[in-house]
Amino acid sequence: MTNEELCVLAQSGDENAKCDLLKNVEKYIWKIANDQAEAYKDYGIEAEELFQEGVVGVLTAIPRFDPERGTKFLTYATYWIVKHINLFIETTDCNKTIKNKETDEEYPVTFTSFDDDTDDYDGETNAEYIERTLFERKADIYCNTPENVFFKEKKYSIVNEATALLSERQWQYISYRFGIEDNIYRSRKETATHFSLSESRAKTLEKQALKIIRTHFESQWKYINNYVPPDEKEKEWLIIF
Known part of the structure; x- marks a missing residue:
């Protein structure tokens, strides 16, 4: 059964389909989590934490996915996986002092969330x-x-x-x-x-x-x-x- 078919079943309340879908995309979530953890290793963020946020991203994507648009579920879910991981990184208390690689000058790094105008x-x-x-x-x-x-x-x-x-x-x-x-x-x-x-x-x-x-x-x-x-x-x- 495809991810798209499992998602449709999960949308109808089939918990087994939801579990199967999560198992199917588990390796993909780990890949993103490991990549981001490596990128932010200086802030003490663990891949396991990011993986859990990625799972939340998939669960967010499931009820929003529309198979009629012809988009693969994993393509659609990627945005939500990364969005939840990045939100976790931004809101985690990880304001540490690191060295600017170009100047060796120390400065505080603080993550902030989007605050953009809608236009x-x-x-x-x-x-x-x-x-x-x-x-x-x-x-x-x-x-x-x-x-x-x-x-x-x-x-x-x-x-x-x-x-x-x-x-x-x-x-x-x-x-x-x-x-x-x-x-x-x-x-x-x-x-x-x-x-x-x-x-x-x-x-x-x-x-x-x-x-x-x-x-x-x-x-x-x-x-x-x-x-x-x-x-x-x-x-x-x-x-x-």
């Missing part, structure tokens, strides 16, 4: 929107029907076009903040410290960059979606929560 995008913050887009982009498993391959390639092409519109400074900030190149998510305060910016300046820079990406993405995706046959429009690659 009238249906109540979803810019950071949350682009975070979902980037994690879906980095997920390993997709539904590889010809239609979905087309959508996937077009979507990533549009994201690349959008990031190309950013200034070099904006791109460096967004890339570091959301771990585009190294898969390590960082808080805004941590990113501001890395680039020697005030938190206020970092928030402004981030807001401007994400708005550029989102505006371009939405306008171009709407254009492409106009060419999709009516019965395929429900397979759009945007995951809506």
Whole structure:
């Protein structure tokens, strides 16, 4: 039985299906937990703790998953797994002093949660929107029907076009903040410290960059979606929560 089928059964209240689904994705959760624990080893965070948060992420994803969208469950759940793990990292009392590798100067590191403006995008913050887009982009498993391959390639092409519109400074900030190149998510305060910016300046820079990406993405995706046959429009690659 596929993960998607198990998820549907779990949504109907089948606890055995839920347990089987968790067993199926257990190794994947451990992989993410181990990677993040290694990235934050200086803060004393254990992989076991992150694994438990990853399980919570899967349990969060189960009732929200819509198999009719043509997305694999593990692709969908990846966002929630990583989101819960990162939330744990941010809210854990792990404010330790570490050395800046570039200057050897000691400074306190404090994790903070998202506090981004919504800009009238249906109540979803810019950071949350682009975070979902980037994690879906980095997920390993997709539904590889010809239609979905087309959508996937077009979507990533549009994201690349959008990031190309950013200034070099904006791109460096967004890339570091959301771990585009190294898969390590960082808080805004941590990113501001890395680039020697005030938190206020970092928030402004981030807001401007994400708005550029989102505006371009939405306008171009709407254009492409106009060419999709009516019965395929429900397979759009945007995951809506």
